[in-house]
Amino acid sequence: MPWIPICIIAIMVSMALFAPLLAPYSPIDQTLRDKLIPPFWVDGGGIDHVLGTDAFGRDMLSRLIYGARVSLIVAALALTAGGGVGLLIGIVSGYFGGAVDNALMRLVDAAFTFPAILFALLLAVTMGQGLGTLVLAISLLLWASFARVIRGEVLSLKQRDFVALAKVRGCSSARIMLTHILPNVLNTFMVLVTLNIGVVIIAEASLSFLGAGIPPPTPTWGLMVSDGRGRIAEAWWVSLIPGIAITLLVLSVNVFGDWLRDRLDPRLRQL
Amino acid sequence: MKRYIVYRLLQGVVLLCLVATIVFFLGRLTGNPVDLMLPEDATPADRMAMIKALGLDGSLFQQFTIFVGNALHGDLGTSIRMRQPAVEAFFSRLPNTLAIIPWALLLAMCVGIPLGVIAALNRGNMIDRAAGTVAVLGIAMPSFWLGILLIYVFSVELGWLPSGRMGGPEHYVLPVITLGAFLVAGFMRLVRSSMLEVMESEFVKLARIKGLSESVVIWKHCLRNALVPVLTLWGVFVGNLITGAIVTETVFAWPGIGRLTYEAVIFRDFPLLQAVIILKAILILSINLVVDILYAYVDPRIRLA
Numbered sequence: 385m386p387w388i389p390i391c392i393i394a395i396m397v398s399m400a401l402f403a404p405l406l407a408p409y410s411p412i413d414q415t416l417r418d419k420l421i422p423p424f425w426v427d428g429g430g431i432d433h434v435l436g437t438d439a440f441g442r443d444m445l446s447r448l449i450y451g452a453r454v455s456l457i458v459a460a461l462a463l464t465a466g467g468g469v470g471l472l473i474g475i476v477s478g479y480f481g482g483a484v485d486n487a488l489m490r491l492v493d494a495a496f497t498f499p500a501i502l503f504a505l506l507l508a509v510t511m512g513q514g515l516g517t518l519v520l521a522i523s524l525l526l527w528a529s530f531a532r533v534i535r536g537e538v539l540s541l542k543q544r545d546f547v548a549l550a551k552v553r554g555c556s557s558a559r560i561m562l563t564h565i566l567p568n569v570l571n572t573f574m575v576l577v578t579l580n581i582g583v584v585i586i587a588e589a590s591l592s593f594l595g596a597g598i599p600p601p602t603p604t605w606g607l608m609v610s611d612g613r614g615r616i617a618e619a620w621w622v623s624l625i626p627g628i629a630i631t632l633l634v635l636s637v638n639v640f641g642d643w644l645r646d647r648l649d650p651r652l653r654q655l
Numbered sequence: 656m657k658r659y660i661v662y663r664l665l666q667g668v669v670l671l672c673l674v675a676t677i678v679f680f681l682g683r684l685t686g687n688p689v690d691l692m693l694p695e696d697a698t699p700a701d702r703m704a705m706i707k708a709l710g711l712d713g714s715l716f717q718q719f720t721i722f723v724g725n726a727l728h729g730d731l732g733t734s735i736r737m738r739q740p741a742v743e744a745f746f747s748r749l750p751n752t753l754a755i756i757p758w759a760l761l762l763a764m765c766v767g768i769p770l771g772v773i774a775a776l777n778r779g780n781m782i783d784r785a786a787g788t789v790a791v792l793g794i795a796m797p798s799f800w801l802g803i804l805l806i807y808v809f810s811v812e813l814g815w816l817p818s819g820r821m822g823g824p825e826h827y828v829l830p831v832i833t834l835g836a837f838l839v840a841g842f843m844r845l846v847r848s849s850m851l852e853v854m855e856s857e858f859v860k861l862a863r864i865k866g867l868s869e870s871v872v873i874w875k876h877c878l879r880n881a882l883v884p885v886l887t888l889w890g891v892f893v894g895n896l897i898t899g900a901i902v903t904e905t906v907f908a909w910p911g912i913g914r915l916t917y918e919a920v921i922f923r924d925f926p927l928l929q930a931v932i933i934l935k936a937i938l939i940l941s942i943n944l945v946v947d948i949l950y951a952y953v954d955p956r957i958r959l960a
Contacts, residue, residue: 499898617811627800634795
């Protein structure tokens with residue numbers, strides 16, 4: 385078991401769940417006379433603000449704790465939505481084959497050629513920034529890779545005897561897909577979900593950084609990095625600390641995902 | 656071969672139409688697109704003039720034909736902020752992006768390919784793990800943060816390199832590293848897995864039996880064949896670089912099409928964003944097309960499939 389990554393993930397998840405209890409200050413309230421206090425280990429820093437404050441005097445640690453919420457909520461919603469659509473399309477495409485499969489797979493190819501981040505930016509400008517837009521945008525990024533892998537899995541599953549037997553017994557296509565195929569691709573689906581958590585967190589942070597994520601003043605890690613960008617010479621901690629949080633979390637979920645894949649579904653090694 | 660090219664060309668055109676249609680309808684999704692296209696201080700008279708000019712008083716279908724007609728004449732609207740045709744803005748910035756992309760690609764290949772080979776040769780031991788760690792770290796670090804970290808270390812603390820804007824060769828170093836870094840892991844993993852596959856094959860065994868030296872077997876016989884999947888994905892990598900440039904150019908204030916995209920988002924410059932997306936789609940699709948055709952030319956199995 386990769387214990388260190390699991391501990392880091394557990395810490396981040398509890399930060400997100402118990403943010404109001406853990407955060408020493410409000411993540412939004414501004415106290416301008418406390419602005420740009422460095423972290424405690426740097427000269428001028430103190431124990432009042434362990435990780436320092438930003439340009440508006442907001443406590444970095446509190447913002448970091450609340451920021452974990454946004455990252456994890458967006459990850460959960462986008463993986464459910466995008467992964468779910470990918471799962472559905474993968475099963476339908478693999479099971480029916482023929483023209484349906486052909487059309488859906490061309491769509492998947494198209495999604496791979498054209499970078500989803502451009503659509504994400506377009507959505508943010510036309511529909512306005514917000515949680516819904518962000519989740520939709522990131523789902524667009526995910527569904528195609530889910531659909532492609534699941535379809536491959538279904539293609540081999542439908543040759544198996546239990547599917548033939550179900551057909552002979554007169555089960556409808558919907559029933560076969562739901563009760564015979566779906567349970568058998570769930571392992572693969574779970575592996576795909578874990579392997580993609582990191583992708584989603586980076587995408588969320590990048591969109592926030594580019595001004596297309598959840599709008600301020602809600603603290604998000606990407607936005608925090610962006611806030612400190614102009615003051616990197618005098619207050620490096622405003623930008624660099626949230627980046628460390630992103631890197632640590634993504635690193636942990638990726639190591640954990642690799643481990644899970646090797647245990648549940650080693651055939652996915654190539655991904 | 657001719658059939659293959661025609662097929663791929665048609666596919667590209669269909670995709671492009673799809674992109675343009677989506678962009679068109681998204682602009683109309685939230686009410687009258689004039690509100691997206693006009694600056695906030697526009698007068699009602701400006702509004703009416705714009706509605707007339709874009710044919711927005713007609714049906715949706717009429718509007719779409721006008722949009723397509725204009726697009727075919729190279730008119731994708733006028734940028735609100737820069738008050739110049741969006742297409743012009745795009746092409747004036749394009750060379751600056753094209754100036755860093757090849758270097759980033761070269762850097763990623765020069766680091767990623769040898770790392771992949773070394774990892775494959777040392778499969779399972781410490782060296783393989785170390786290379787794997789580099790790859791995982793490269794994926795986990797968001798590139799906007801890597802860029803800021805590099806600026807902090809090399810411009811602010813050490814004072815060796817400029818922190819942004821275009822200029823002499825020293826201005827290229829940090830943006831190229833930032834842009835190339837996120838492809839290193841991709842190259843490394845791809846080369847590692849295809850090297851492992853090739854090393855098991857019959858012709859490599861034959862080369863060994865023939866008594867060729869190990870380095871000739873590895874670098875000449877194995878690597879050459881292991882690079883085939885890398886070449887196939889070249890188009891995808893360049894596409895990744897074009898989108899990756901949005902973040903990199905933003906961090907380094909590099910005046911290319913990536914930074915232009917960011918400006919369009921930040922200033923809610925819808926006509927500019929619409930044009931940038933369609934033009935980038937054309938760019939990415941044509942690169943993919945050229946790569947695929949070259950590839951089919953080299954490898955006959957592709958065009959027959």
